[in-house]
Amino acid sequence: MSxxxxxxxxxxxxxxxLADADxxxxxxxxxxxxxxxxxxxxxxxxxxxxxRDAARDIKDHTLAxxxxxxxxxxxxxxxxxxxxxxxxxxxxxxxxxxxxCRRLGARTVTKGKSMIGEELAINDFLxxxxxxxxxxxxxxxxxxxxxxxxxxxxxPAVHLTKxxxxxxxxxVHTHLPADRNLxxxxxxxxxxxxxxxxxxxxxxxxxxxANFLVAETGTSIIVTNEGNGDLTQTLPKAHxxxxxxxxxxPTLEDVSTLLRVLARSATGQEMSxxxxxxxxxxxxxxPDGPGEYHVVILDNGRSAMLGGSFQEMLRCIRCxxxxxxxxxxxxxxxxxxxxxxxGPMGAVLTPSLIGVDKAGHLPNASTFxxxxxxxxPVRIPLPRMxxxxxEREFERHLSPATVRSGLAFWALFARRPRLYGWATGIAARxxxxxxxxxxxxxxxxxxxxxxxxRDFPSPQGATFQQQWRTRRKRSSDR
Amino acid sequence: xxxxxxxxxSIRRSLGVSGDEAPRRRVVADRLATHPVxxxxxxxxxxxxxxxxxxxxxxEFASGTVDLVSExxxxxxxxxxxxxxxxxxxxxxRGEDRRLAELPWQREATLEVTTGVSDGAQLASVxxAFGAVAETGTMVLTSGADNPTTLNFLPDNHVVVxxxxxISGDYETVWARLRNKYGVGIMPRTVNLITGPSRSADxxxxxxxxxxxxxxxHVIVVGEP
Numbered sequence: 001m002s003x004x005x006x007x008x009x010x011x012x013x014x015x016x017x018l019a020d021a022d023x024x025x026x027x028x029x030x031x032x033x034x035x036x037x038x039x040x041x042x043x044x045x046x047x048x049x050x051x052r053d054a055a056r057d058i059k060d061h062t063l064a065x066x067x068x069x070x071x072x073x074x075x076x077x078x079x080x081x082x083x084x085x086x087x088x089x090x091x092x093x094x095x096x097x098x099x100x101c102r103r104l105g106a107r108t109v110t111k112g113k114s115m116i117g118e119e120l121a122i123n124d125f126l127x128x129x130x131x132x133x134x135x136x137x138x139x140x141x142x143x144x145x146x147x148x149x150x151x152x153x154x155x156p157a158v159h160l161t162k163x164x165x166x167x168x169x170x171x172v173h174t175h176l177p178a179d180r181n182l183x184x185x186x187x188x189x190x191x192x193x194x195x196x197x198x199x200x201x202x203x204x205x206x207x208x209x210a211n212f213l214v215a216e217t218g219t220s221i222i223v224t225n226e227g228n229g230d231l232t233q234t235l236p237k238a239h240x241x242x243x244x245x246x247x248x249x250p251t252l253e254d255v256s257t258l259l260r261v262l263a264r265s266a267t268g269q270e271m272s273x274x275x276x277x278x279x280x281x282x283x284x285x286x287p288d289g290p291g292e293y294h295v296v297i298l299d300n301g302r303s304a305m306l307g308g309s310f311q312e313m314l315r316c317i318r319c320x321x322x323x324x325x326x327x328x329x330x331x332x333x334x335x336x337x338x339x340x341x342x343g344p345m346g347a348v349l350t351p352s353l354i355g356v357d358k359a360g361h362l363p364n365a366s367t368f369x370x371x372x373x374x375x376x377p378v379r380i381p382l383p384r385m386x387x388x389x390x391e392r393e394f395e396r397h398l399s400p401a402t403v404r405s406g407l408a409f410w411a412l413f414a415r416r417p418r419l420y421g422w423a424t425g426i427a428a429r430x431x432x433x434x435x436x437x438x439x440x441x442x443x444x445x446x447x448x449x450x451x452x453x454r455d456f457p458s459p460q461g462a463t464f465q466q467q468w469r470t471r472r473k474r475s476s477d478r
Numbered sequence: 479x480x481x482x483x484x485x486x487x488s489i490r491r492s493l494g495v496s497g498d499e500a501p502r503r504r505v506v507a508d509r510l511a512t513h514p515v516x517x518x519x520x521x522x523x524x525x526x527x528x529x530x531x532x533x534x535x536x537x538e539f540a541s542g543t544v545d546l547v548s549e550x551x552x553x554x555x556x557x558x559x560x561x562x563x564x565x566x567x568x569x570x571x572r573g574e575d576r577r578l579a580e581l582p583w584q585r586e587a588t589l590e591v592t593t594g595v596s597d598g599a600q601l602a603s604v605x606x607a608f609g610a611v612a613e614t615g616t617m618v619l620t621s622g623a624d625n626p627t628t629l630n631f632l633p634d635n636h637v638v639v640x641x642x643x644x645i646s647g648d649y650e651t652v653w654a655r656l657r658n659k660y661g662v663g664i665m666p667r668t669v670n671l672i673t674g675p676s677r678s679a680d681x682x683x684x685x686x687x688x689x690x691x692x693x694x695x696h697v698i699v700v701g702e703p
Binding site (some may be wrong): 026068092137161188230290308465 | 497517595616673682692
């Protein structure tokens with residue numbers, strides 16, 4: 001599974017994505033379905049905007065008191081018979097998981113969908129240690145068969161067509177008759193359900209993520225539609241929860257507010273099918289449930305984001321609305337971003353977690369149209385934060401020399417309004433003169449980055465500022 | 479320093495706090511103790527009969543099905559009807575919940591009722607819900623010998639019985655009832671909020687019912703609210 005970040009090669013990734021016909025066909029669904037469904041769900045609930053404000057405030061309050069809520073949470077988990085483990089780095093978290101699996105003699109591990117699991121590249125790691133991880137979310141199962149990472153945080157296999165999935169099932173499920181009919185998505189799902197049912201029942205350990213951790217009760221919450229997360233955590237000997245520090249929420253009432261915006265923002269459902277609250281291991285009189293309950297709390301660079309310009313990113317509840325509404329994501333899909341988190345939230349979070357030197361292209365891959373911020377359920381100012389990363393990249397001299405000299409050249413004029421007006425005035429007149437015949441340019445010096453792909457329209461002859469002045473004068477003369 | 483202390487220390491360094499500030503501790507303790515209610519949608523804040531009607535509408539919107547019976551004694555025949563309607567074998571598995579145990583199952587002579595957890599071999603199960611939320615058509619089930627969690631997920635068909643008076647307008651009412659029953663800050667091992675049958679849209683965003691959990695979720699509402 002390719003977990004080495006390819007974010008530094010974003011431009012090449014994007015170029016390849018634009019030329020990939022299967023990917024482009026799949027991405028159409030993102031733009032059409034997700035946007036309409038979220039809109040409808042938001043319109044059905046008059047309180048939706050007020051809930052977004054409340055959700056933002058809950059997250060801000062929790063982050064400002066995160067140390068204390070973590071302490072309260074831990075006390076409750078311990079009281080209910082569970083165990084909290086702390087991991088400063090991804091490697092620490094992997095070792096904690098491995099030790100639990102080894103102690104239980106685990107040979108297979110089922111997994112619910114977890115973005116923290118992706119961040120840890122836990123599957124590669126377990127496999128290298130002779131423990132077989134089995135992804136059970138349908139989308140995650142499909143991409144595990146392909147050795148890929150998710151291309152979307154809630155729809156991991158959204159980049160694939162039905163035909164590609166059929167080919168993968170035929171390649172891997174060789175115990176089934178070769179001439180079986182797999183044309184319909186329902187038959188593909190039924191096949192995966194059958195194959196995974198046996199794995200659920202045989203697994204020694206179940207690993208899930210967490211959408212929320214509740215300080216009041218020491219509860220972890222997963223939100224799913226398939227029911228795979230519940231089978232993953234109910235059937236094996238132990239349930240391991242992978243969660244990052246910012247999943248914390250104070251109370252059940254606070255969780256209610258966040259749940260009311262989560263599914264509506266993500267899939268446009270009123271509520272996801274399964275919202276499961278788990279507290280500790282199987283009780284004395286429980287006939288089912290895991291014998292052990294562990295929570296691994298991961299930092300991995302997040303505590304350093306507190307108190308700084310990127311703290312608000314920690315409000316994110318991973319609904320995926322920002323990428324569903326992003327024109328850049330619609331064009332290149334998730335894999336181009338080169339690491340675990342794609343789209344606008346990835347463009348802000350990835351530089352924090354793996355370094356702006358590696359992920360500097362991502363905050364630059366934005367048109368600043370602002371749709372991500374418009375739909376974010378916790379109102380994260382994503383465009384402003386992408387701008388902050390661009391500034392940092394510039395300050396640290398990480399941007400390419402051509403960009404820097406271009407900006408310096410532009411700044412020379414931008415800081416001198418008269419010079420700027422004079423130079424742009426000449427340019428507008430010259431371009432109008434040369435472009436008069438065709439009304440457009442197929443090529444311009446220094447602008448080949450634009451003209452290689454589309455024509456540059458020839459201007460009318462006067463700059464915006466000149467026209468503004470003329471019109472103002474005309475209206476005041478009247 | 480332990481991993482725990484290191485993590486707390488780095489959070490505190492970034493926040494510029496020591497962790498000992500009395501006002502901060504008070505704010506946190508107060509919030510945990512008083513658990514203030516946030517924005518509750520008006521949708522569920524309606525009179526009892528409207529609430530049940532809203533629950534049915536929202537559950538059907540989530541592709542679940544709902545039956546109404548006027549008293550608990552009618553539940554066995556409603557379960558049998560459901561099985562017949564879908565051409566299923568006349569067998570169900572249930573937990574030890576007294577409200578289910580006391581039902582006149584013998585009235586349905588052909589219906590075979592067994593008790594216990596599911597090991598994946600059962601096609602249909604019956605659970606009794608702790609409650610339900612009308613706002614989104616959501617069932618609330620708690621784990622334990624009464625209603626084992628595996629019955630909610632392994633059988634293909636899940637029938638859930640709920641008392642009409644336990645259908646509340648919002649989640650907040652459910653949390654209050656849980657605190658009342660289990661104690662403040664204490665929860666059963668698992669609370670399942672279930673809104674419709676299992677589904678996946680991972681293949682070309684085509685919505686298909688019956689992913690890893692039940693293909694059908696059938697709710698039987700008992701009595702009057």
